[in-house]
Amino acid sequence: xxxxxxxxxERRRLVHLCFVxxxxxxxxxxxxxxxxxxxxxxxxxxxxxxxxxxxxxxxAVSFLAKNPSWRFARxxxxxxxxxxxQVLFRIGAYREAGSLFLDKDFSSVExxxxxxxxxxxxxxxxxxxxxxxARAAEVDLSKEPRLAFLKSMLDIIDGDESAALASVTxxxxxxxxxxxPHQNLAARPTSHYVPNYLDFLCGAEGRLYDLCNFTGQRTxxxxxxxxxxxxxxxxxxAQQKLRHLPPPPLSAELGRLxxxxxxxxxxxxxxxxxxxxxxxxxxxLDILFRMRELGWWSGTPVLVTRRKLIANQAFFRLFERYGRxxxxxxxxxxGVSEELxxxxxxxxxNFNAFRMPSGExxxxxxxxxxxxxxxEREDRGHPLRDEYDRVYGPSAEPAGExxxxxENFGMKPDDWYVCLHTRDASHYFELAGTGQTHRxxxxxxxxxxxxxxxxxxxxxxxxxxxxxxxxxxLEHTIDYALSEFRSELMDISLIRNAKAFxxxxxxxxxxxxxxxxxSAIVNCITTDAQLWNSNVRFALKPVRLTGEKMVTQSQxxxxxxxxxxxxxxxxxxxxxxxxxxxxxxxxxxVKEVDALASGRSAEFEREFATKTLLSRWTKQLALPHFYxxxxxxxxxxxxxxxxxxxxxxxxxxxxxxxxxxxMNG
Numbered sequence: 124x125x126x127x128x129x130x131x132x133e134r135r136r137l138v139h140l141c142f143v144x145x146x147x148x149x150x151x152x153x154x155x156x157x158x159x160x161x162x163x164x165x166x167x168x169x170x171x172x173x174x175x176x177x178x179x180x181x182x183a184v185s186f187l188a189k190n191p192s193w194r195f196a197r198x199x200x201x202x203x204x205x206x207x208x209q210v211l212f213r214i215g216a217y218r219e220a221g222s223l224f225l226d227k228d229f230s231s232v233e234x235x236x237x238x239x240x241x242x243x244x245x246x247x248x249x250x251x252x253x254x255x256x257a258r259a260a261e262v263d264l265s266k267e268p269r270l271a272f273l274k275s276m277l278d279i280i281d282g283d284e285s286a287a288l289a290s291v292t293x294x295x296x297x298x299x300x301x302x303x304p305h306q307n308l309a310a311r312p313t314s315h316y317v318p319n320y321l322d323f324l325c326g327a328e329g330r331l332y333d334l335c336n337f338t339g340q341r342t343x344x345x346x347x348x349x350x351x352x353x354x355x356x357x358x359x360x361a362q363q364k365l366r367h368l369p370p371p372p373l374s375a376e377l378g379r380l381x382x383x384x385x386x387x388x389x390x391x392x393x394x395x396x397x398x399x400x401x402x403x404x405x406x407x408l409d410i411l412f413r414m415r416e417l418g419w420w421s422g423t424p425v426l427v428t429r430r431k432l433i434a435n436q437a438f439f440r441l442f443e444r445y446g447r448x449x450x451x452x453x454x455x456x457x458g459v460s461e462e463l464x465x466x467x468x469x470x471x472x473n474f475n476a477f478r479m480p481s482g483e484x485x486x487x488x489x490x491x492x493x494x495x496x497x498x499e500r501e502d503r504g505h506p507l508r509d510e511y512d513r514v515y516g517p518s519a520e521p522a523g524e525x526x527x528x529x530e531n532f533g534m535k536p537d538d539w540y541v542c543l544h545t546r547d548a549s550h551y552f553e554l555a556g557t558g559q560t561h562r563x564x565x566x567x568x569x570x571x572x573x574x575x576x577x578x579x580x581x582x583x584x585x586x587x588x589x590x591x592x593x594x595x596x597l598e599h600t601i602d603y604a605l606s607e608f609r610s611e612l613m614d615i616s617l618i619r620n621a622k623a624f625x626x627x628x629x630x631x632x633x634x635x636x637x638x639x640x641x642s643a644i645v646n647c648i649t650t651d652a653q654l655w656n657s658n659v660r661f662a663l664k665p666v667r668l669t670g671e672k673m674v675t676q677s678q679x680x681x682x683x684x685x686x687x688x689x690x691x692x693x694x695x696x697x698x699x700x701x702x703x704x705x706x707x708x709x710x711x712x713v714k715e716v717d718a719l720a721s722g723r724s725a726e727f728e729r730e731f732a733t734k735t736l737l738s739r740w741t742k743q744l745a746l747p748h749f750y751x752x753x754x755x756x757x758x759x760x761x762x763x764x765x766x767x768x769x770x771x772x773x774x775x776x777x778x779x780x781x782x783x784x785x786m787n788g
Contacts, residue, residue, distance in 0.1 A: 125783075128754075132591060135177040140721070143178075143642070145175065145178040145179075146178040146179045146180070146181060146182050149175070149178065149179045149182070150179070151546070152260065154183075154186065154193070154195065155195060155197070155199075155267065157179060158195040158196065158199065158210065161176050161179065161210045161213075161214070162199055162203045162206045162207055162210050163203075163206075165203075165209050166203050166205075166206040167198045167208050168450055172344065173213065174485055176210055176213035176214055176671065177213060180213060180214045180215045183195075183214040183215055183216060184215040184692055184713055185215075186278060186584040187215070187216060187692075188691065188692060188695045191230060191696070193216075194219055195210075195211065195214070195216055195219060195604065196211065196223060196592055200223055204223070205231055205233070205234050206713065207223060208220050208223050208234050208237050208238055208241075209233060209234065210779075211223065211238045211241070212237040212238070212241045213237075215692070216242075217242075217244045217245050217267035217319070217677040218245065218696075219297070220237065220238060220428060221241055221242055221245065221247070222239035223236065228528075232258060232262060232267050232270050234254075235254060236269050236270050236273060236609070237253060238251075238347065239252075239255045240241075240256050241252040241276070241335070241339055242254070243273070243276070243277070243341075243345065244343070244345050244348060245696070246342075246347050248277055248280050248281070248347075248350075249281070249415055250344075251273075251277055251302040251329070252277035252280075252281055253272055254513070255274045255277055255544065256274065256277075258270065259274050259290070260435055264290060264293035265293045265294075265296045265297055266297060266312075267297075267499070268294040268297035268298040268301065270294075270460075271290045271291070271293040271294035271297070272290070272291060272294035272301055272466055274286075274290040275287045275288075275291035275294060275334055275336070276337070276338040276341065278290055279331075279334055279335060279338050279354065279357075280338060280350060280354070282293060282333065283450055285336060288330055288331070291330050291334050292330065293649050295330075298316065298317050300314055300315070300316045300353045302316065302318040302322040302323075302324070303316045303318075303322075303333070303751070304332075304395075304464055304465050304467050304468055304471075305333040305336050305337045306336050306395060306397055306467065306471065306473060306474045306475065307340060307397040307474045307475060308340060308397075308399060309338070309396075309397040309399055309400050309474070310395060310396040310397040310400065311396070311432060316447035317461070317518075319458070319461055319462050320374070320462075321371060321462055321465035321466060321468075322465055322577065324371045324372075325365065325371075325465070325468045325469075328361040328364045328468075329361070329468045331358070331361040331364065332358045332361040332362055332365075332468045333468070335354040335357045335358035336354075336355065336358045336473075338351075338354055338473060339351035339352070339354035339355045339475060340475065340546075341560055342354065343650065343686065343689060344551055344689060344690060344693075345440035345690070345693060346488075346520075346683070346686050346687040346689060346690065346694075346697065347683075347686060348650055348682075348685065348689065349452055349682045349683075349686060350483075351475075351486075351686075352476070352486055352767055353406075353527075354782035355425070355473070355475045355476035355484070355485040356476060356569065357430070357482055358473065358476070359473060359476055359478055361468075362468060362469065362470075363416070365468055365469045366469055366470065367597050370388045371466075371469070371632070373388075373462075374444070374459075374462060376456075376458075376459045377459055377462045380449075380455060380459060380463065382410070384423075384425065384447050384449075386423045386425065388470075390422045390423045391422065391423065391425065391462070392420070392422035392423060392424045392425065392446075392471075392472055393425055393426075393427060393463065393466055393467045393470055393471040393472065394408070394411075394423075394424050394427065394436045394446070394471075394472050395427055395464055395467050395471055395474075396424045396427065396428045396429065396432060396464075397474050398411075398426070398428075398472075399426065399428045399432065399433050399434065399439060400428075400432050400433070400476060401434045401437060401630055402432070402434040402435045402630035402631060402634060402710045403454055403629065403630030403631075403632070403635070404474075404630070404632020404634045405434060405435065405438050405439060405442075405630075405633070405634075406630065406632075406634055406636060406637050406654065406678060407444060407487070407488075407491065407633065407654065409506075409507045409633075409637045410491040410494055410495065410654050411472065412424075412442070412445050412446075412494075412506075412782050413488070413494055413503075413506070414476065414477075414494045416503070417479055417494060417497055417498065417501075418480070419477075419479070419490075419494065420472070422470075423446065423447065424445065424446030424472070425446060425447045425448075425449055425463075426445070426447070426448045426449065427449045427451065427460060427463055427464055428448075428449075428450065428451065428453045428473070429450065429452060429765065430452075430453065434630070434651065435611045435614065436611055437515075437610075437611040437614070437615055438614075438615050440570050441507055441510045441511055444510070446517075449463065451697065452726065472741075473487065473680060474487060476490075477489075477490035477491075479493070479709075481783065485625050486651065488651035488652040488653070488654065489651075489652040489746065489748065489749075490654040491652070491654045491750040491751075492653060492654060492655075492748040492749065492750070493748050495654055495655070495656055495748075495751040495752055496748055496751065498753050499656060499657060499752050501652040502566060504639075505637065505639035507638065508619065508637065508638040508639050508662075511615070511619050511638065515616065520611070520612070521612055521616045522611055523781065524608065524610075524612070524616070525613075525616060525617075525620070527608075528603075528608050529774050531608070532556055532601050534582060538580075538581075538582055538585050539580075539581050539582070539624060540581055540582035540583065541576050541581055541582070541584070541621060541623045541625055541713070542583075542584050542617055542618050542621045542623075542624045542625065542626075542631075542635070542640075543569065543573070543583050543584065543586065543625045543626075544584045544585070544587055544624075544625070544626045544627070544629065544631045544632070545563075545564055545566055545569065545587070545588040545591075545592075545626075545627060545646075546562050546563050546564065546627050546628075546629045546646070547563050547564075547566070547587075547592055553667075553784045559690070559691065559694075561625065561648060561664075561688075561690075561691035561694060561701045562628060562629070562646070563650055564593045564627065564645075564646040564664075564704070565592075565703065566594065566704045568703060568704065568705065568706050568709060569603075569625070569708065570597070570705065571642075571706040571708055571709065571710040572625060572706070572709045572712075572713040573597055573600055573660065574597070574710075575710045575713055575714060576599075576713065576717070577597070577598050577599040577600065577718070578725060581599070581600045581622065582601065582603070583597075583599065583600045583625075583626070584600075584601045584603045584617055584621075585600070585601065585602050585603055585604050586603060586604055586614060586617065586631060588604060588619075589604065589605065589609070591605070591785040593605060601652070603617065610767075614631070614634075615634055617640050618631065618634050618635050618638060619640075621635075621640055622641070622644055622678060622717075622720055623640065623641045623642065623713070623716050623717060623720050624640045624641070624642040624643070625642075625643045625645070625709075625713055625716075626644055626645075627644060627645060627646045627647060628644065628646075628647045628648065628649050628653070628706050631653065632644055636654060636655060636656055636658075636659070639658060640666075641658045641659075641716050641719050641720040642655075642658060642659045642660075642716065643659075643660055643661070643662075643709075643712040643713045643715070643716040643756075644660070644661040644662075644712075644753075645661065645662045646660050646662070646703055646704050646709075647662065647666050647707045648662060648663065648664045648665045648666070648688050648701055649688065650685055650686055650688055650689040652746060652748065652749045652750070652751070653749070653751050653753070654751055654774070655749050655750055655751040655752070655753035656751060656752055656753065657752045657753065657754075658719065658753075659750075659751070659753035659754075660712055660715045660716050660719065660753065660754065660755070660756050661678070661712070661750065661754075661755055661756065661770055662704050662708050662709070662712045662755065662759040663676075663755070663759070664701040664702055664703060664704065665701070665702045665763065665767075666679065666684075666694070666699050666700070666701045666702070667699065667700060667701075668698055668699050669699075669701060672766075673763065673767060674699060675742045675743065675765035675767055675768070676740060676743040676744065676767055676768060677744070677745060679752070680744050680745040680746055680749045681745035681746075683697075684697075684699075685745075687699070688701070696715070698719040704759075707758075708756065708758065708762065708777065709761050711756060711758035712756040712758065712759065713760070715727055715756055715757060715758065727757075729762060730757075731757045731758075733757060735765070736757060736760050736761060737754060737757075737760075739764070739768045740754075740755060740760055740768055742743035743767075743768055
């Protein structure tokens with residue numbers, strides 16, 4: 124029997140699962156006992172001590188989200204101050220690490236990095252920079268790459284480009300990974316990197332391009348995305364300076380590749396790996412090419428990626444006619460591909476920000492949302508849906524698989540259905556209160572919406588990963604995610620042929636948007652503007668401060684709250700918690716989308732003072748295009764109007780009778 128080979132993604136998930144199990148085992152012990160063990164391992168520098176702390180981090184962060192005043196160190200810190208601050212940082216106890224710093228004098232570089240990194244995570248950039256700069260003045264930065272690179276990030280946040288360049292150059296001398304071209308962590312780079320000649324020829328502007336992209340992303344992660352926007356603008360300015368210089372000399376191999384692709388250097392537009400590693404990013408790629416059709420950018424795009432990293436190869440195939448595709452390890456060697464990717468500093472399509480035709484630089488998703496608006500004003504349709512029909516329409520494979528699928532579950536050929544996708548913790552093995560877990564929601568809250576579909580004669584097909592929560596036995600409901608029919612092509616085929624889509628702020632939603640499927644998007648929480656079209660109705664997760672006061676729509680679309688909702692831990696540290704949409708809110712949003720898909724919107728809207736309600740909502744938006752051309756569920760707006768839309772102490776009649784009539788159908 125042949126030995127089965129695991130894919131890159133399977134290996135990655137297996138390693139992650141091992142970390143989950145190790146962390147879970149540690150979590151069975153008393154919290155301070157675990158901390159004591161980690162501190163002892165740290166102090167003795169036992170092999171694997173850092174990985175143990177990282178494995179325990181999600182459990183510690185999840186616990187701190189519910190118990191923010193808890194302290195791990197206590198008396199241990201007096202015995203092992205340096206090891207304690209290291210472990211506190213590694214397990215995500217950033218506030219305690221900072222308070223420990225106030226009581227102790229730390230002389231080691233490792234401690235200085237841990238303390239400043241904790242302050243970075245808390246958004247305390249000025250304090251962190253002062254501490255790092257003082258420590259950096261006493262050492263040779265080229266021998267302390269972590270300190271040097273952290274200082275470069277803090278320098279560029281402060282606007283000191285000269286200091287930032289000196290620091291990042293020192294870091295690069297010690298560790299070549301800091302010379303890797305960078306746009307977004309979604310490219311999933313390895314820690315090992317061998318630089319090429321282009322990484323040196325790019326000079327100061329190339330260093331700034333990489334540093335600003337990376338630091339901008341990290342500041343967004345810690346709830347300070349307004350700084351990220353400024354840094355992304357500086358990255359694009361650096362790229363523009365490089366493009367105005369004579370083209371860099373290319374190696375013979377890279378020159379031949381561009382000749383074979385028939386692309387002059389001044390027309391080359393690189394689309395690197397981060398655009399293809401997640402299915403939601405492929406949906407962004409759809410909008411990027413629509414921007415080109417609108418005349419917002421020009422040139423010949425080259426998509427550079429690895430087959431094993433493509434999120435959905437069936438969906439990716441729809442882009443074959445949009446540009447050249449270069450598969451690393453297949454079309455070109457690793458060495459030539461790295462040279463090609465290094466050229467993104469000169470001609471890469473930026474994943475983080477976009478220069479509008481007016482010259483203004485905005486976050487990429489904001490540009491995408493504005494592109495959706497212009498696209499619809501010009502009535503240009505859904506090009507990726509047309510491409511699906513061209514590529515897969517004549518093929519017997521998706522039609523045959525769909526027929527077998529229907530027959531297996533008892534669906535008639537003309538039965539209509541709605542696709543359902545929820546976000547849960549199983550895909551990334553997440554723990555509540557960490558990372559992106561605030562985007563998750565329980566499947567049980569969707570049951571009323573499912574019944575509202577099946578009661579009208581439709582079916583509900585649940586999409587998702589093989590570890591997603593199992594659905595109970597519900598009439599005319601199929602748990603496709605756990606079935607033998609699950610495949611990349613079937614994923615997108617089901618969405619393409621659905622009457623409607625019920626999803627959330629996750630990747631599969633972007634597929635539905637690309638195909639123009641009427642969509643009910645619920646349990647939404649987002650830092651980014653959304654690429655939603657006029658076929659979308661949505662309901663946001665209510666975010667409440669301590670004392671139950673609701674964060675308003677105006678606050679959620681402007682600083683600082685817009686950026687705080689990126690991360691569950693940041694949101695918790697800011698004194699706020701997201702709720703979930705209640706069953707009635709989800710069901711009502713689905714009913715509104717069903718009316719939209721069936722041409723009965725006017726009938727549905729008759730129950731609401733629609734024009735007045737939407738006018739109040741529009742006035743609350745800090746960015747008029749924050750949700751593209753979509754609009755919120757009328758039921759949701761009416762239910763939360765007093766808190767969500769009212770100014771000051773203004774009181775509004777919620778209209779409970781209208782809400783009840785909608786829910787009664």
